Amino acid sequence: MPEDIIFDLNILTIATGMPEHNPYAKNFIEATELVRKECPHVHVSGGLSNLSFSFRGLNDLREEMHSVFLYYAISRGMDMGIVNAGKLPLFEDIKPELRQLLTEVILDESASNDHVERLIDYAKNEKERLDELKKGGDGAVKEKKVDEWRTKPVIERLKYALIKGIIDYAD
Numbered sequence: 001m002p003e004d005i006i007f008d009l010n011i012l013t014i015a016t017g018m019p020e021h022n023p024y025a026k027n028f029i030e031a032t033e034l035v036r037k038e039c040p041h042v043h044v045s046g047g048l049s050n051l052s053f054s055f056r057g058l059n060d061l062r063e064e065m066h067s068v069f070l071y072y073a074i075s076r077g078m079d080m081g082i083v084n085a086g087k088l089p090l091f092e093d094i095k096p097e098l099r100q101l102l103t104e105v106i107l108d109e110s111a112s113n114d115h116v117e118r119l120i121d122y123a124k125n126e127k128e129r130l131d132e133l134k135k136g137g138d139g140a141v142k143e144k145k146v147d148e149w150r151t152k153p154v155i156e157r158l159k160y161a162l163i164k165g166i167i168d169y170a171d
Contacts, residue, residue: 002041011046013053015116025106036077045080063087064094068102086165
């Protein structure tokens with residue numbers, strides 16, 4: 001039966017600094033739309049972590065990339081995927097400037113056509129910022145900060161944890 005068929009289209013790494021890699025996310029999204037148009041009852045899947053391999057170590061940025069990618073891929077017919085959904089931020093929760101930049105990179109289009117370079121610069125700055133946060137002025141590692149949501153009343157914490165898929169504090 002057609003609904004038993006899953007097309008696992010490859011999601012390839014983007015924003016590597018190699019121009020030929022820039023359209024890979026857009027290509028996946030367009031291929032998804034084509035498959036679903038030609039075979040409307042099948043499923044389309046993909047392994048999301050491949051998309052952001054060039055930003056290993058910047059987990060928040062990677063998850064934000066995945067969220068923006070899924071926003072567009074799902075709207076075009078992707079209905080399955082390999083992803084840690086509990087780690088994904090909501091599309092609307094991503095800072096608007098970063099969300100716009102990630103959209104430009106994923107759709108491989110911007111007015112200035114420098115979207116990949118801007119994302120690479122953003123990632124470099126983010127890495128430097130994270131490295132600074134880990135170290136004190138004397139190079140000592142700073143004490144871990146408590147997330148703001150953990151200071152809220154228990155009902156609010158439960159709501160937040162359920163929405164975000166956080167199970168670390170279930171006890």
